[in-house]
Amino acid sequence: MAQINVNNLTFSYEESFDNIFDNVSFSIDTNWKLGFIGRNGKGKTTFLNLLLGKYQYSGSIITQTVFDYFPYCITQKQMQMPAAEFIDEIKNQCELWRVVRELEQLCGNTEILYRNFCTLSLGERTKILLAVLFSGENDFLLIDEPTNHLDQKSRENVKAYLSLKKGFILVSHDRDLLDSCIDHVLVLNRQTIEIQSGNFSTWWENKQRKDQFAKMENEKHLKEINKLKQAAAQISRWADKNESTKIGFDPVKEPDRCTGTRAYIGAKTKKMQSRVKQIETRIAREIEEKEGLLLDLERISSLKIMPLAHHKETLVHIKDYSVKYKGNKEPVFANIAFDIKKGSRIALHGENGCGKSTLIKMVLQKSGFTNTNMPVTESGISETASGLVVSYVSQDTSMLKGNIQEFCIKQNLDKSLFFSILRQLGMERTQFVKEIGDYSEGQKKKLLLAASLLMPAHLYIWDEPLNYIDVFSRMQIENLISEYKPTMLFVEHDKVFREKIATTIIKL
Numbered sequence: 001m002a003q004i005n006v007n008n009l010t011f012s013y014e015e016s017f018d019n020i021f022d023n024v025s026f027s028i029d030t031n032w033k034l035g036f037i038g039r040n041g042k043g044k045t046t047f048l049n050l051l052l053g054k055y056q057y058s059g060s061i062i063t064q065t066v067f068d069y070f071p072y073c074i075t076q077k078q079m080q081m082p083a084a085e086f087i088d089e090i091k092n093q094c095e096l097w098r099v100v101r102e103l104e105q106l107c108g109n110t111e112i113l114y115r116n117f118c119t120l121s122l123g124e125r126t127k128i129l130l131a132v133l134f135s136g137e138n139d140f141l142l143i144d145e146p147t148n149h150l151d152q153k154s155r156e157n158v159k160a161y162l163s164l165k166k167g168f169i170l171v172s173h174d175r176d177l178l179d180s181c182i183d184h185v186l187v188l189n190r191q192t193i194e195i196q197s198g199n200f201s202t203w204w205e206n207k208q209r210k211d212q213f214a215k216m217e218n219e220k221h222l223k224e225i226n227k228l229k230q231a232a233a234q235i236s237r238w239a240d241k242n243e244s245t246k247i248g249f250d251p252v253k254e255p256d257r258c259t260g261t262r263a264y265i266g267a268k269t270k271k272m273q274s275r276v277k278q279i280e281t282r283i284a285r286e287i288e289e290k291e292g293l294l295l296d297l298e299r300i301s302s303l304k305i306m307p308l309a310h311h312k313e314t315l316v317h318i319k320d321y322s323v324k325y326k327g328n329k330e331p332v333f334a335n336i337a338f339d340i341k342k343g344s345r346i347a348l349h350g351e352n353g354c355g356k357s358t359l360i361k362m363v364l365q366k367s368g369f370t371n372t373n374m375p376v377t378e379s380g381i382s383e384t385a386s387g388l389v390v391s392y393v394s395q396d397t398s399m400l401k402g403n404i405q406e407f408c409i410k411q412n413l414d415k416s417l418f419f420s421i422l423r424q425l426g427m428e429r430t431q432f433v434k435e436i437g438d439y440s441e442g443q444k445k446k447l448l449l450a451a452s453l454l455m456p457a458h459l460y461i462w463d464e465p466l467n468y469i470d471v472f473s474r475m476q477i478e479n480l481i482s483e484y485k486p487t488m489l490f491v492e493h494d495k496v497f498r499e500k501i502a503t504t505i506i507k508l
Helices: 044-051 096-106 110-114 122-134 152-163 175-181 200-243 261-290 356-366 404-411 415-424 429-433 441-454 471-484 495-501
Strands: 003-011 021-029 033-038 058-062 067-070 140-144 168-171 184-188 193-197 314-325 333-341 345-349 376-384 390-393 459-463 488-491 504-507
Touching (some): 003 044, 021 184, 021 193, 033 044, 033 175, 044 140, 067 122, 096 110, 096 122, 096 152, 110 122, 152 175, 175 200, 175 495, 193 200, 200 261, 314 356, 333 356, 333 504, 345 356, 345 495, 356 376, 356 459, 356 488, 404 415, 404 441, 415 429, 471 495
Parallel strands (some): 067 140, 140 168, 345 488, 390 459, 459 488
Antiparallel strands (some): 003 021, 003 058, 184 193, 314 333, 314 376
């Protein structure tokens, strides 16, 4: 057991306008199973890279721990090779038999080790890299979103593996995974950093209570400040009115008054003004006590979506449908049958490589959303309603280039509305002047989701939309779909999201 001590850590990127970390200090135990939680762009991946010594910073990070980091960086040369030939390059002294053992636990298909890495699906690549990570011993693991692109079975295997292991920091937005694997949380709040024992649900319950208490205290202080301001204003008016009577009087109306009364009136006014100053001091004290109460309050704003109404009840009709890639003997999937009716939300579910993304691409092609002719042969029925308008979110963000202004022009989006949605999803205004290439993966995914929400459509097709998206934004999107009930076809491995949102789950 060892400690990682962070003292007065301050860090910002050269091109950034603000600090990622500003004079923060905390300690963590290397025996903990630590979940790392925070909004996209708050610095979770940056902190892991600071532990690895990749960046210069002020302050100190004191530890004797040996780290290993997931995901590994794969070069262009390695992409053209089977993983079995380069695993010792990405992890020192990595033994193939250990990787095979871990891969069997993750998916049971070791054949993917001997295929060129570039030909594998994103999920298959993730499994190989996790197997390499887990093949080591005595390393403190820095695991950055390991379940993105993984199917449910592989997620369960990762969950079971991590639940038995000690000594890691897990960056994840998968609530089910966090609840199963961790015993402490490290949270990057809006303004502060906190460490708690327990899993995600424990922390979230505590946070909701804390936020509710902060809001109640804030309301109490606001009421007290308002009452004090009213009292101060009233006494100030009385003082001004009293002071105005010092000079000049009507002997008929005030026969008992003389010039000596002026001193008495002045003393009375001074006393009133002193009372006003005392109230102002109390107001300042109340405001000071109020400051900081809402610094870490997570405001999960309500989002809006504008689904179109189609004249047909059935938007997509699929019956006895099979797809086979040219040159392959076996179909990707066979004899699929389901309808997408207005208001339904169809979740495609199954292992990596079972054809979920292929099916989505075929529906997109049939609807005229894309003109790309996939190298496949089809059989059976796959039809879409005429005039169907589709809004699509891809699982791939690699095509995002340039800046937000250019993105808005290319997508024909209203810039002010687009910025508003991004702000509601937790993105800071300082991010709007950066190049998209400098965004975190979660921030890039938010661009795609915000663009989809702005587009009025009959059918929303989302392919793994929540990869890299933070927990708070996931809750926002869940609330949005529950309220507006758009017609959807989606793939999502987040178990909590899928079970909350889907009206029908199609298993491939």
